[in-house]
Amino acid sequence: MNEATVDRLRAHGIQASAQRVAVADYVLFTDEHPSAEQVYQRVRGSLPVLSKATVYNTLNLLVRTGLLRELALAEGHVVFDPRVEPHHHFVDDRTGEVRDLPWDAVDVGRVAPIPGYRIRELQVVLRGTRDAG
Amino acid sequence: MNEATVDRLRAHGIQASAQRVAVADYVLFTDEHPSAEQVYQRVRGSLPVLSKATVYNTLNLLVRTGLLRELALAEGHVVFDPRVEPHHHFVDDRTGEVRDLPWDAVDVGRVAPIPGYRIRELQVVLRGTRDAG
DNA sequence: ATAAAAGTTAGATAGCTTCTAATCTGTTGA
DNA sequence: TCAACAGATTAGAAGCTATCTAACTTTTAT
Numbered sequence: 001m002n003e004a005t006v007d008r009l010r011a012h013g014i015q016a017s018a019q020r021v022a023v024a025d026y027v028l029f030t031d032e033h034p035s036a037e038q039v040y041q042r043v044r045g046s047l048p049v050l051s052k053a054t055v056y057n058t059l060n061l062l063v064r065t066g067l068l069r070e071l072a073l074a075e076g077h078v079v080f081d082p083r084v085e086p087h088h089h090f091v092d093d094r095t096g097e098v099r100d101l102p103w104d105a106v107d108v109g110r111v112a113p114i115p116g117y118r119i120r121e122l123q124v125v126l127r128g129t130r131d132a133g
Numbered sequence: 134m135n136e137a138t139v140d141r142l143r144a145h146g147i148q149a150s151a152q153r154v155a156v157a158d159y160v161l162f163t164d165e166h167p168s169a170e171q172v173y174q175r176v177r178g179s180l181p182v183l184s185k186a187t188v189y190n191t192l193n194l195l196v197r198t199g200l201l202r203e204l205a206l207a208e209g210h211v212v213f214d215p216r217v218e219p220h221h222h223f224v225d226d227r228t229g230e231v232r233d234l235p236w237d238a239v240d241v242g243r244v245a246p247i248p249g250y251r252i253r254e255l256q257v258v259l260r261g262t263r264d265a266g
Numbered sequence: 267a268t269a270a271a272a273g274t275t276a277g278a279t280a281g282c283t284t285c286t287a288a289t290c291t292g293t294t295g296a
Numbered sequence: 297t298c299a300a301c302a303g304a305t306t307a308g309a310a311g312c313t314a315t316c317t318a319a320c321t322t323t324t325a326t
Binding site: 051057 | 303304305306307308313314
Binding site: 186187 | 276
Protein backbone atom coordinates (compact mmCIF):
# COMPACT_ATOMS: atom_id res chain seq x y z
CA MET A 1 0.00 0.00 0.00
CA ASN A 2 1.87 3.01 -1.33
CA GLU A 3 1.31 6.03 0.92
CA ALA A 4 2.00 8.54 -1.87
CA THR A 5 -0.71 6.93 -3.98
CA VAL A 6 -3.12 7.00 -1.06
CA ASP A 7 -2.50 10.71 -0.57
CA ARG A 8 -2.89 11.39 -4.25
CA LEU A 9 -6.24 9.65 -4.41
CA ARG A 10 -7.46 11.43 -1.28
CA ALA A 11 -6.32 14.77 -2.71
CA HIS A 12 -8.70 14.12 -5.58
CA GLY A 13 -11.57 13.19 -3.29
CA ILE A 14 -11.28 9.47 -3.92
CA GLN A 15 -11.74 7.09 -0.99
CA ALA A 16 -8.57 5.04 -0.94
CA SER A 17 -9.72 1.44 -0.71
CA ALA A 18 -7.21 -1.39 -1.03
CA GLN A 19 -8.45 -2.24 -4.52
CA ARG A 20 -8.27 1.33 -5.78
CA VAL A 21 -4.79 1.86 -4.39
CA ALA A 22 -3.60 -1.40 -5.98
CA VAL A 23 -5.00 -0.40 -9.37
CA ALA A 24 -3.64 3.14 -9.08
CA ASP A 25 -0.21 1.89 -7.94
CA TYR A 26 0.11 0.10 -11.22
CA VAL A 27 -1.76 2.17 -13.77
CA LEU A 28 -0.59 5.61 -12.64
CA PHE A 29 3.07 4.62 -12.86
CA THR A 30 3.31 2.30 -15.84
CA ASP A 31 4.48 3.21 -19.29
CA GLU A 32 2.88 0.14 -20.86
CA HIS A 33 -0.39 1.72 -22.05
CA PRO A 34 -2.36 -1.22 -20.67
CA SER A 35 -5.88 -2.25 -21.59
CA ALA A 36 -8.44 -2.84 -18.84
CA GLU A 37 -7.80 -6.58 -19.13
CA GLN A 38 -4.06 -6.07 -18.71
CA VAL A 39 -4.64 -3.95 -15.63
CA TYR A 40 -6.82 -6.70 -14.19
CA GLN A 41 -4.21 -9.39 -14.85
CA ARG A 42 -1.33 -7.34 -13.44
CA VAL A 43 -3.00 -6.05 -10.33
CA ARG A 44 -4.54 -9.41 -9.47
CA GLY A 45 -0.99 -10.65 -8.98
CA SER A 46 -0.51 -8.37 -5.99
CA LEU A 47 -4.13 -8.27 -4.81
CA PRO A 48 -6.03 -11.45 -5.65
CA VAL A 49 -9.29 -10.17 -4.13
CA LEU A 50 -10.21 -8.07 -7.14
CA SER A 51 -13.02 -8.23 -9.65
CA LYS A 52 -13.12 -6.94 -13.19
CA ALA A 53 -16.02 -4.67 -12.35
CA THR A 54 -13.84 -2.93 -9.77
CA VAL A 55 -11.05 -2.52 -12.30
CA TYR A 56 -13.44 -0.86 -14.76
CA ASN A 57 -15.02 1.26 -12.02
CA THR A 58 -11.63 2.43 -10.79
CA LEU A 59 -10.23 3.15 -14.24
CA ASN A 60 -13.31 5.19 -15.16
CA LEU A 61 -13.07 7.00 -11.84
CA LEU A 62 -9.44 7.90 -12.44
CA VAL A 63 -10.29 9.13 -15.93
CA ARG A 64 -13.16 11.24 -14.58
CA THR A 65 -10.90 12.87 -12.00
CA GLY A 66 -8.21 13.61 -14.58
CA LEU A 67 -5.52 11.35 -13.14
CA LEU A 68 -5.60 9.05 -16.15
CA ARG A 69 -6.25 9.35 -19.84
CA GLU A 70 -8.17 6.98 -22.08
CA LEU A 71 -6.75 6.46 -25.57
CA ALA A 72 -8.58 5.03 -28.57
CA LEU A 73 -5.74 4.82 -31.06
CA ALA A 74 -5.57 1.24 -32.26
CA GLU A 75 -8.62 -0.47 -33.66
CA GLY A 76 -10.49 -2.66 -31.29
CA HIS A 77 -9.24 -1.73 -27.85
CA VAL A 78 -8.94 1.20 -25.54
CA VAL A 79 -5.79 1.69 -23.49
CA PHE A 80 -4.89 3.94 -20.57
CA ASP A 81 -2.08 6.46 -20.15
CA PRO A 82 -1.10 8.13 -16.88
CA ARG A 83 0.64 10.99 -18.69
CA VAL A 84 -2.19 13.50 -18.87
CA GLU A 85 -0.10 16.43 -20.05
CA PRO A 86 -0.04 17.14 -23.82
CA HIS A 87 2.11 14.73 -25.79
CA HIS A 88 2.02 12.67 -28.96
CA HIS A 89 1.73 8.98 -29.71
CA PHE A 90 3.31 6.42 -31.96
CA VAL A 91 1.32 3.28 -32.79
CA ASP A 92 2.97 0.12 -34.06
CA ASP A 93 0.96 -1.05 -37.09
CA ARG A 94 1.68 -4.70 -36.44
CA THR A 95 1.38 -5.05 -32.70
CA GLY A 96 -0.87 -2.11 -31.84
CA GLU A 97 1.68 -1.15 -29.16
CA VAL A 98 1.51 2.53 -28.19
CA ARG A 99 4.53 4.69 -27.33
CA ASP A 100 4.56 8.17 -25.88
CA LEU A 101 6.42 10.87 -27.74
CA PRO A 102 7.39 14.08 -25.96
CA TRP A 103 5.50 17.20 -26.95
CA ASP A 104 8.54 18.70 -28.68
CA ALA A 105 9.14 15.61 -30.84
CA VAL A 106 6.93 17.28 -33.44
CA ASP A 107 6.87 20.93 -34.46
CA VAL A 108 3.27 21.92 -34.99
CA GLY A 109 2.91 25.38 -36.45
CA ARG A 110 -0.24 27.18 -37.45
CA VAL A 111 -3.53 25.36 -36.92
CA ALA A 112 -6.42 26.65 -39.01
CA PRO A 113 -9.44 27.53 -36.86
CA ILE A 114 -12.53 25.42 -37.42
CA PRO A 115 -15.56 27.69 -37.77
CA GLY A 116 -18.13 26.94 -35.10
CA TYR A 117 -15.82 24.81 -32.97
CA ARG A 118 -13.46 25.38 -30.09
CA ILE A 119 -10.29 23.29 -30.03
CA ARG A 120 -9.45 21.84 -26.61
CA GLU A 121 -6.50 19.66 -27.40
CA LEU A 122 -4.25 18.56 -30.19
CA GLN A 123 -2.11 15.51 -30.62
CA VAL A 124 -0.12 14.00 -33.43
CA VAL A 125 -0.56 10.29 -34.06
CA LEU A 126 2.29 8.57 -35.89
CA ARG A 127 1.95 5.06 -37.24
CA GLY A 128 4.61 2.72 -38.51
CA THR A 129 6.52 -0.44 -37.84
CA ARG A 130 9.63 -1.60 -36.09
CA ASP A 131 12.73 -1.24 -38.23
CA ALA A 132 14.66 -4.16 -39.68
CA GLY A 133 17.84 -3.15 -37.79
CA MET B 134 -26.79 0.09 -59.12
CA ASN B 135 -24.20 2.77 -59.82
CA GLU B 136 -22.08 1.77 -62.83
CA ALA B 137 -19.11 3.88 -61.73
CA THR B 138 -19.05 2.05 -58.42
CA VAL B 139 -19.26 -1.30 -60.19
CA ASP B 140 -16.29 -0.37 -62.36
CA ARG B 141 -14.34 0.85 -59.38
CA LEU B 142 -14.86 -2.38 -57.46
CA ARG B 143 -13.95 -4.47 -60.54
CA ALA B 144 -10.82 -2.36 -61.07
CA HIS B 145 -9.73 -3.49 -57.60
CA GLY B 146 -10.49 -7.13 -58.30
CA ILE B 147 -13.70 -7.17 -56.29
CA GLN B 148 -16.66 -9.11 -57.63
CA ALA B 149 -19.46 -6.57 -57.80
CA SER B 150 -22.42 -8.25 -56.13
CA ALA B 151 -25.58 -6.26 -55.47
CA GLN B 152 -24.83 -6.09 -51.75
CA ARG B 153 -21.26 -4.91 -52.20
CA VAL B 154 -22.27 -2.24 -54.69
CA ALA B 155 -24.99 -1.00 -52.36
CA VAL B 156 -22.55 -0.77 -49.43
CA ALA B 157 -19.88 0.87 -51.58
CA ASP B 158 -22.38 3.32 -53.09
CA TYR B 159 -22.99 4.65 -49.62
CA VAL B 160 -19.74 4.29 -47.76
CA LEU B 161 -17.37 5.41 -50.51
CA PHE B 162 -19.24 8.67 -51.03
CA THR B 163 -20.40 9.71 -47.59
CA ASP B 164 -18.76 12.29 -45.38
CA GLU B 165 -20.53 11.02 -42.28
CA HIS B 166 -17.76 8.75 -40.93
CA PRO B 167 -20.28 5.99 -40.26
CA SER B 168 -19.88 3.00 -37.96
CA ALA B 169 -20.60 -0.49 -39.28
CA GLU B 170 -24.01 -0.36 -37.64
CA GLN B 171 -24.80 2.95 -39.37
CA VAL B 172 -23.76 1.51 -42.71
CA TYR B 173 -26.06 -1.43 -42.13
CA GLN B 174 -29.03 0.80 -41.25
CA ARG B 175 -28.48 3.15 -44.17
CA VAL B 176 -27.88 0.59 -46.87
CA ARG B 177 -30.73 -1.63 -45.74
CA GLY B 178 -33.04 1.20 -46.73
CA SER B 179 -32.13 0.78 -50.38
CA LEU B 180 -31.38 -2.94 -50.33
CA PRO B 181 -33.39 -4.80 -47.68
CA VAL B 182 -31.80 -8.14 -48.54
CA LEU B 183 -28.64 -7.51 -46.56
CA SER B 184 -27.14 -9.09 -43.47
CA LYS B 185 -24.76 -7.59 -40.96
CA ALA B 186 -22.17 -10.23 -41.75
CA THR B 187 -22.11 -8.99 -45.33
CA VAL B 188 -21.70 -5.41 -44.18
CA TYR B 189 -18.71 -6.35 -42.05
CA ASN B 190 -17.27 -8.56 -44.79
CA THR B 191 -17.62 -5.80 -47.36
CA LEU B 192 -16.22 -3.05 -45.15
CA ASN B 193 -13.21 -5.18 -44.27
CA LEU B 194 -12.75 -6.01 -47.94
CA LEU B 195 -12.81 -2.33 -48.92
CA VAL B 196 -10.29 -1.55 -46.19
CA ARG B 197 -8.00 -4.37 -47.35
CA THR B 198 -8.06 -3.11 -50.93
CA GLY B 199 -7.33 0.45 -49.86
CA LEU B 200 -10.62 2.00 -50.95
CA LEU B 201 -11.64 2.77 -47.39
CA ARG B 202 -9.96 3.69 -44.16
CA GLU B 203 -10.78 2.50 -40.67
CA LEU B 204 -10.51 5.09 -37.91
CA ALA B 205 -10.30 4.46 -34.18
CA LEU B 206 -10.59 7.98 -32.84
CA ALA B 207 -13.49 8.00 -30.40
CA GLU B 208 -13.71 5.52 -27.57
CA GLY B 209 -15.91 2.56 -28.13
CA HIS B 210 -16.47 2.42 -31.84
CA VAL B 211 -14.61 2.26 -35.11
CA VAL B 212 -15.76 4.42 -38.01
CA PHE B 213 -14.97 4.41 -41.72
CA ASP B 214 -13.67 7.16 -43.99
CA PRO B 215 -13.54 7.00 -47.78
CA ARG B 216 -10.86 9.70 -47.96
CA VAL B 217 -7.73 7.57 -47.96
CA GLU B 218 -5.28 10.36 -48.79
CA PRO B 219 -3.44 12.01 -45.87
CA HIS B 220 -5.59 14.39 -43.87
CA HIS B 221 -6.39 15.29 -40.29
CA HIS B 222 -9.40 14.82 -38.04
CA PHE B 223 -11.44 16.79 -35.58
CA VAL B 224 -13.43 14.87 -32.97
CA ASP B 225 -16.34 16.44 -31.11
CA ASP B 226 -15.86 15.65 -27.41
CA ARG B 227 -19.54 15.53 -26.70
CA THR B 228 -21.00 13.71 -29.68
CA GLY B 229 -17.98 11.75 -30.91
CA GLU B 230 -18.71 13.12 -34.38
CA VAL B 231 -15.67 13.11 -36.66
CA ARG B 232 -14.85 15.79 -39.23
CA ASP B 233 -12.18 15.72 -41.90
CA LEU B 234 -9.66 18.53 -41.99
CA PRO B 235 -7.62 19.14 -45.13
CA TRP B 236 -3.94 18.28 -44.95
CA ASP B 237 -2.90 21.93 -45.03
CA ALA B 238 -5.16 22.91 -42.13
CA VAL B 239 -2.18 22.20 -39.88
CA ASP B 240 1.47 23.06 -40.48
CA VAL B 241 3.57 20.17 -39.27
CA GLY B 242 7.24 20.92 -39.29
CA ARG B 243 10.08 18.74 -38.16
CA VAL B 244 9.23 15.30 -36.81
CA ALA B 245 11.89 13.73 -34.61
CA PRO B 246 12.87 10.26 -35.84
CA ILE B 247 12.01 7.41 -33.51
CA PRO B 248 15.04 5.13 -33.15
CA GLY B 249 14.23 1.63 -34.32
CA TYR B 250 10.98 2.53 -36.03
CA ARG B 251 9.90 3.58 -39.50
CA ILE B 252 7.09 6.12 -39.70
CA ARG B 253 4.46 5.28 -42.33
CA GLU B 254 1.89 7.96 -41.71
CA LEU B 255 1.14 10.95 -39.59
CA GLN B 256 -2.11 12.63 -38.69
CA VAL B 257 -3.13 15.35 -36.31
CA VAL B 258 -6.15 14.69 -34.12
CA LEU B 259 -7.93 17.74 -32.76
CA ARG B 260 -10.58 17.49 -30.07
CA GLY B 261 -13.03 20.07 -28.87
CA THR B 262 -16.64 21.08 -28.78
CA ARG B 263 -19.14 23.03 -30.81
CA ASP B 264 -19.00 26.75 -30.09
CA ALA B 265 -21.71 28.65 -28.30
CA GLY B 266 -22.29 30.92 -31.31
C1' DA C 267 -25.93 -27.01 -68.99
C1' DT C 268 -22.83 -28.11 -65.39
C1' DA C 269 -19.36 -27.98 -61.96
C1' DA C 270 -16.50 -25.25 -59.23
C1' DA C 271 -15.76 -20.99 -56.99
C1' DA C 272 -17.35 -17.12 -54.68
C1' DG C 273 -20.83 -14.59 -52.06
C1' DT C 274 -24.63 -14.25 -48.68
C1' DT C 275 -27.33 -15.47 -44.84
C1' DA C 276 -29.17 -16.36 -40.03
C1' DG C 277 -27.73 -17.67 -36.05
C1' DA C 278 -24.05 -18.97 -32.92
C1' DT C 279 -20.01 -17.46 -30.69
C1' DA C 280 -16.49 -14.58 -28.56
C1' DG C 281 -14.64 -10.50 -26.31
C1' DC C 282 -15.20 -6.21 -23.99
C1' DT C 283 -17.76 -3.17 -20.99
C1' DT C 284 -21.58 -1.98 -18.08
C1' DC C 285 -25.32 -3.09 -14.99
C1' DT C 286 -27.59 -5.25 -11.02
C1' DA C 287 -28.58 -6.84 -6.67
C1' DA C 288 -26.52 -8.57 -2.76
C1' DT C 289 -22.77 -8.32 0.36
C1' DC C 290 -19.03 -6.22 2.65
C1' DT C 291 -16.24 -2.21 4.49
C1' DG C 292 -15.34 2.21 6.27
C1' DT C 293 -16.84 6.37 8.55
C1' DT C 294 -19.32 9.05 11.71
C1' DG C 295 -21.40 10.48 15.85
C1' DA C 296 -23.35 9.38 20.27
C1' DT D 297 -17.35 1.10 21.33
C1' DC D 298 -20.96 0.43 18.38
C1' DA D 299 -24.94 1.18 15.59
C1' DA D 300 -26.30 3.05 11.35
C1' DC D 301 -25.50 4.87 7.09
C1' DA D 302 -22.91 5.72 2.85
C1' DG D 303 -19.80 3.97 -0.13
C1' DA D 304 -17.20 0.13 -2.31
C1' DT D 305 -16.86 -4.56 -4.08
C1' DT D 306 -18.41 -8.75 -5.96
C1' DA D 307 -20.20 -12.50 -9.15
C1' DG D 308 -22.99 -13.03 -12.56
C1' DA D 309 -26.19 -11.27 -15.99
C1' DA D 310 -26.84 -8.42 -19.80
C1' DG D 311 -25.77 -5.47 -23.87
C1' DC D 312 -22.81 -4.43 -27.86
C1' DT D 313 -19.72 -5.06 -31.40
C1' DA D 314 -17.38 -8.03 -34.41
C1' DT D 315 -16.35 -12.58 -36.18
C1' DC D 316 -17.27 -17.39 -37.31
C1' DT D 317 -19.93 -21.33 -39.11
C1' DA D 318 -22.46 -24.13 -41.95
C1' DA D 319 -26.05 -24.14 -45.22
C1' DC D 320 -27.71 -22.02 -49.19
C1' DT D 321 -27.56 -19.06 -53.45
C1' DT D 322 -25.34 -16.81 -57.19
C1' DT D 323 -21.76 -16.23 -60.46
C1' DT D 324 -18.19 -17.76 -63.45
C1' DA D 325 -15.99 -20.69 -66.55
C1' DT D 326 -16.12 -24.55 -69.33
